[in-house]
Amino acid sequence: MTITSEHYDELIKIRHYIHENPELSGQEFKTTQYLKDYLTDLGIQILETGLKTGLVAQIGSGQPVIALRADIDALPIVENTGLPFTSKNTGVMHACGHDLHQTSLLGAAKILKSREHEIDGTIKLIFQHAEESHIGADEVLATGVLADVSAIIGYHNMPTLPVGQIGIREKGIMAAVDQFYVTIKGVGSHAAYPQEGADSILATSAIIASLQQIVARNISPQHAVVVSVTHMTAGNTWNVLPDEAIFEGTIRTFDKDDRKLAKKRFYDIVENVSSAYGVHAEIDWILGPNVTYNDPELSEFLFNETRKWHDDVMVPEPSNAGEDFATYQEQIPGVFAFIGSNAIGSPGLHFSDMTVKDEMLPVAVDYYVNNAFALLERLAQK
Numbered sequence: 001m002t003i004t005s006e007h008y009d010e011l012i013k014i015r016h017y018i019h020e021n022p023e024l025s026g027q028e029f030k031t032t033q034y035l036k037d038y039l040t041d042l043g044i045q046i047l048e049t050g051l052k053t054g055l056v057a058q059i060g061s062g063q064p065v066i067a068l069r070a071d072i073d074a075l076p077i078v079e080n081t082g083l084p085f086t087s088k089n090t091g092v093m094h095a096c097g098h099d100l101h102q103t104s105l106l107g108a109a110k111i112l113k114s115r116e117h118e119i120d121g122t123i124k125l126i127f128q129h130a131e132e133s134h135i136g137a138d139e140v141l142a143t144g145v146l147a148d149v150s151a152i153i154g155y156h157n158m159p160t161l162p163v164g165q166i167g168i169r170e171k172g173i174m175a176a177v178d179q180f181y182v183t184i185k186g187v188g189s190h191a192a193y194p195q196e197g198a199d200s201i202l203a204t205s206a207i208i209a210s211l212q213q214i215v216a217r218n219i220s221p222q223h224a225v226v227v228s229v230t231h232m233t234a235g236n237t238w239n240v241l242p243d244e245a246i247f248e249g250t251i252r253t254f255d256k257d258d259r260k261l262a263k264k265r266f267y268d269i270v271e272n273v274s275s276a277y278g279v280h281a282e283i284d285w286i287l288g289p290n291v292t293y294n295d296p297e298l299s300e301f302l303f304n305e306t307r308k309w310h311d312d313v314m315v316p317e318p319s320n321a322g323e324d325f326a327t328y329q330e331q332i333p334g335v336f337a338f339i340g341s342n343a344i345g346s347p348g349l350h351f352s353d354m355t356v357k358d359e360m361l362p363v364a365v366d367y368y369v370n371n372a373f374a375l376l377e378r379l380a381q382k
């Protein structure tokens, strides 16, 4: 590890403080102030963006320009880790490890600032708000502050991978996310006289069962796609057939054509099964992030660069979770890596008992710092 033990101790304190004081997406006011104060104390320039939360800072100047990104928001989960630095903001928890992400980027910021004379170009540091609600990256891009950026990198900690293991793979590493919310409108009736109504529960059951044919019979078995109905509600007593039912859930894909096809088949199934059951369906479709698509050339370059300073580098399985880093990658070639933060078999991301280890921080700092220099050098040669 290239950070000093003193710096490491400082980062542990910072991470525990951030873990104790989590804030939800779009409400990261204290977190943003804390980050701003720390960076300003180091003499690092904070760029004017007009963002209410989150920030973009800058080290170095001139061309080329690259960006390092960490997200800063937490989740509406009651923490159940028993850690001595458990969330003081009950009901809000850093259950996705964004406390690690932002702490490691602060660590990288300190080192990069101390080596600013060696930086030939500009490094923008994105401390991004509202990743979990999937709007933060869009809002950062809309400020125009990244217009001159030629390459961007980020990572997600993985509590199910061993501490410090770095995973880099080309192309899709995290899934495209679609979300649906469906209202099935039937006609309510007495439970004993179903012929007088149109049963929303029976129709909804048939629809939900039929949706699994999208994966089983429409998508190529070689492609990864998930259709999950995660919530349904209908009725409130035993002897009345309700007039309405709702269900919601998500579809995850890695391929643009699969994404289109899954949506089309979803509409076909919901509308046609509804019509067969004499009910009416209203579908709300909410587009989540696109597939987190790692630029193939850049991935290969960073994989080889990372192996120069780190032993434990591998090609990971893609994750079916989504990540709004994908939004940057639609405009800027980028690489999103995984860095192990606990051990195989540990509770995964978004679990109330998920714990991640401070020991991954030095590796994450190196990932940012070493790859920032490597990227700038590569871009300068082009």
Ligand SMILES: [Zn+2]
Pocket (backbone or CB within 6 Å): 095, 096, 132, 349, 350
């Ligand atoms: Zn998350």
Ligand SMILES: [Zn+2]
Pocket (backbone or CB within 6 Å): 096, 097, 098, 131, 156
């Ligand atoms: Zn996350």
